[in-house]
Amino acid sequence: MTEPTTGRDRLRELLDAVLADEDGGEGTALAAMAERAYSSPFHFSRRLSRDTGESPVALRRRVLLERAAWQIRQGSSVTDAAFAAGYRSVEGFIRAFGRAFGHPPGATTSGSGTWLPAPNGIHFHPPIHLWIESPPQERPAMDVVSLQVHHDIADTGRLIEAASGLSEEAYRRVHAPGWTVLTWDGPEESIAAVLDHLVWAKEVWCASVDGTDFPERGGDGLEELAERHRVIGPHWVATVEGIGRRGAWGDRLVDALCDPPESFVLGSVVAHVLTYAAHRRQLVRHMLRAEGVEVDHGDPIEWLQDRYGGTS
Structure with missing residues (x-):
């Protein structure tokens, strides 16, 4: 290793x-x-x-x-x-x-x-x-799920920031013609499209868990996307922490936003978001490197070491 x-x-x-x-x-x-x-x-x-x-x-x-x-x-x-x-x-x-x-x-x-x-x-x-x-009082106050959720939000923010130096042409350039991560989400061929889906997935699932109306999809320009992420990031973290605090991982959500309505286990929803977010973040990295942007590995080990001063 x-x-x-x-x-x-x-x-x-x-x-x-x-x-x-x-x-x-x-x-x-x-x-x-x-x-x-x-x-x-x-x-x-x-x-x-x-x-x-x-x-x-x-x-x-x-x-x-x-x-x-x-x-x-x-x-x-x-x-x-x-x-x-x-x-x-x-x-x-x-x-x-x-x-x-x-x-x-x-x-x-x-x-x-x-x-x-x-x-x-x-x-x-x-x-x-x-x-x-580590002594209990010095251990990072997070379990593995919490670590992954926090890392996903932080890493997505870093990728949006890394893309901010691109021209509009490079930001929207098609790198993977016809590429789809999930069939119902449609193509994700550019940096703009993948970053937008990273943010949008959390907006939709937060609305489902909260029981609110289907959200309006904001723009995918970098400034607007950064603002959407700034808002939904803490909301998603609070949503997952609330599920954990209640011990509600096995509870079912009947999502009326789907047509027809579907039933989802909350734990599987969080696992779903984390799985495809991790894939999308690496996809963005490949595209950014193709545009000449240097990016790190997106490794949670490195992120935690940076966050806690190399003690992870």
């Missing part, structure tokens, strides 16, 4: 330096860790201790013990786990393991936990990764 490049993640670099494999005794020398992080031992230790609440040596020792517990649970011998964790003797490993977990490594079973108490939520995650468990 290729990681998104959105700037340096200094904490990750420090953790990489702490956990890099190295032969030696129990734990890794602080000087060696600092050298890998291109820092002095003093500054390295101070920075990591400040950011994690745990000294580099203590963090490394704990995470490697967690890895050893996982390896033993997977069938590794105690001896192999001991040396993989950097211990020179099996006896020293057994003593350290027992103090940390409250039982000897030989008593580790498939049901045994492998995480130890940590002041920073940093734990070993198999097979070779870390898991950084």
Whole structure:
């Protein structure tokens, strides 16, 4: 998997330096860790201790013990786990393991936990990764559906902004003759058409959920489209959050705006909008690139990293 490049993640670099494999005794020398992080031992230790609440040596020792517990649970011998964790003797490993977990490594079973108490939520995650468990009060206040809904609105706004530098000819140029996303929506052959459908879909579904009249379709000029998006974006977010707050994902909406009226499960409506919005946003990106406009990937990982300062 290729990681998104959105700037340096200094904490990750420090953790990489702490956990890099190295032969030696129990734990890794602080000087060696600092050298890998291109820092002095003093500054390295101070920075990591400040950011994690745990000294580099203590963090490394704990995470490697967690890895050893996982390896033993997977069938590794105690001896192999001991040396993989950097211990020179099996006896020293057994003593350290027992103090940390409250039982000897030989008593580790498939049901045994492998995480130890940590002041920073940093734990070993198999097979070779870390898991950084955020305190509940610091976690982004959103579930996966909310994340997708917020990202869709933000990303659509960015695409409308990216298109604002185009000439009218380029904005309406046909890039995909006859292209349709959904047959009942008609062709979406240009940047203008796809962006208009991105906004229009939410206007229609909000009206259906609200029980209001079929909305009038506004213009697709960039200024008017940006204003329509500015209005419907928060409305759509509030609509989805209201469904979630009521636990109404399984409720049915009888949509009288359809001819004849149709019944839709609310959860499927939200999934429908998110599915085709994601497709349309990528379609716009292809068209913008064809017009020479540089755009990002539209990746929610990168968006969340930008929004929360690289901590996602």
